[in-house]
Amino acid sequence: GAVVSQHPSRVICKSGTSVKIECRSLDFQATTMFWYRQFPKQSLMLMATSNEGSKATYEQGVEKDKFLINHASLTLSTLTVTSAHPEDSSFYICSARDIGRSSYEQYFGPGTRLTVT
Amino acid sequence: AQRVTQPEKLLSVFKGAPVELKCNYSYSGSPELFWYVQYSRQRLQLLLRHISRESIKGFTADLNKGETSFHLKKPFAQEEDSAMYYCALGGGAGGNTPLVFGKGTRLSVIA
Numbered sequence: 001g002a003v004v005s006q007h008p009s010r011v012i013c014k015s016g017t018s019v020k021i022e023c024r025s026l027d028f029q030a031t032t033m034f035w036y037r038q039f040p041k042q043s044l045m046l047m048a049t050s051n052e053g054s055k056a057t058y059e060q061g062v063e064k065d066k067f068l069i070n071h072a073s074l075t076l077s078t079l080t081v082t083s084a085h086p087e088d089s090s091f092y093i094c095s096a097r098d099i100g101r102s103s104y105e106q107y108f109g110p111g112t113r114l115t116v117t
Numbered sequence: 118a119q120r121v122t123q124p125e126k127l128l129s130v131f132k133g134a135p136v137e138l139k140c141n142y143s144y145s146g147s148p149e150l151f152w153y154v155q156y157s158r159q160r161l162q163l164l165l166r167h168i169s170r171e172s173i174k175g176f177t178a179d180l181n182k183g184e185t186s187f188h189l190k191k192p193f194a195q196e197e198d199s200a201m202y203y204c205a206l207g208g209g210a211g212g213n214t215p216l217v218f219g220k221g222t223r224l225s226v227i228a
Binding site: 024026031034041042043046049057093095097103104105106107108110111 | 149151153159160161162163166168204205207208213214215216218219220221223
């Protein structure tokens with residue numbers, strides 16, 4: 001149980017275009033989802049906390065107009081990278097917390113590799 | 118402020134040798150501690166949580182509140198243990214508080 005999926009797993013886009021990444025909790029409901037970036041051989045960097053039905057909370061230094069987050073349901077959050085540039089190329093990972101459990105445990109998706117050319 | 122420190126960026130051990138990955142935390146409340154593991158080209162997955170006091174794949178970790186530590190141990194390392202290990206701290210009011218992760222320790226088990 002507790003599976004988180006991400007789509008797409010890999011995407012290549014041209015500079016200036018927008019890309020949407022979906023994160024779904026498959027067998028549980030998640031009031032809260034989290035979005036991270038991971039650079040090669042480095043730790044996770046929290047970008048934002050996504051709350052169902054409300055605005056996301058962004059970490060300092062993360063541009064909210066560039067990284068649009070929508071958490072429209074208890075099982076789906078999306079991250080849209082707007083006007084992507086090569087420096088946005090990275091590995092994006094989402095994570096979700098089970099609303100039915102009283103724990104801080106987070107379940108992670110497999111990640112999305114974004115390459116901006 | 119919550120903080121997790123993993124002092125070793127890289128730890129290399131020989132197969133069959135004991136392993137200890139260090140984790141220290143800073144938190145004034147009652148923490149919930151986790152160890153996550155990320156194998157090559159795989160997602161992060163939970164290895165241990167302190168409240169379960171379980172042993173997974175031979176790994177154990179004990180929460181020491183006096184030393185604010187949650188070190189991960191295994192008596193005999195295996196090659197398949199080679200991976201990135203992250204210590205994480207949960208705490209704070211509200212279910213939307215993210216886990217605080219350490220920077221991770223890359224474990225390399227040498228045959």
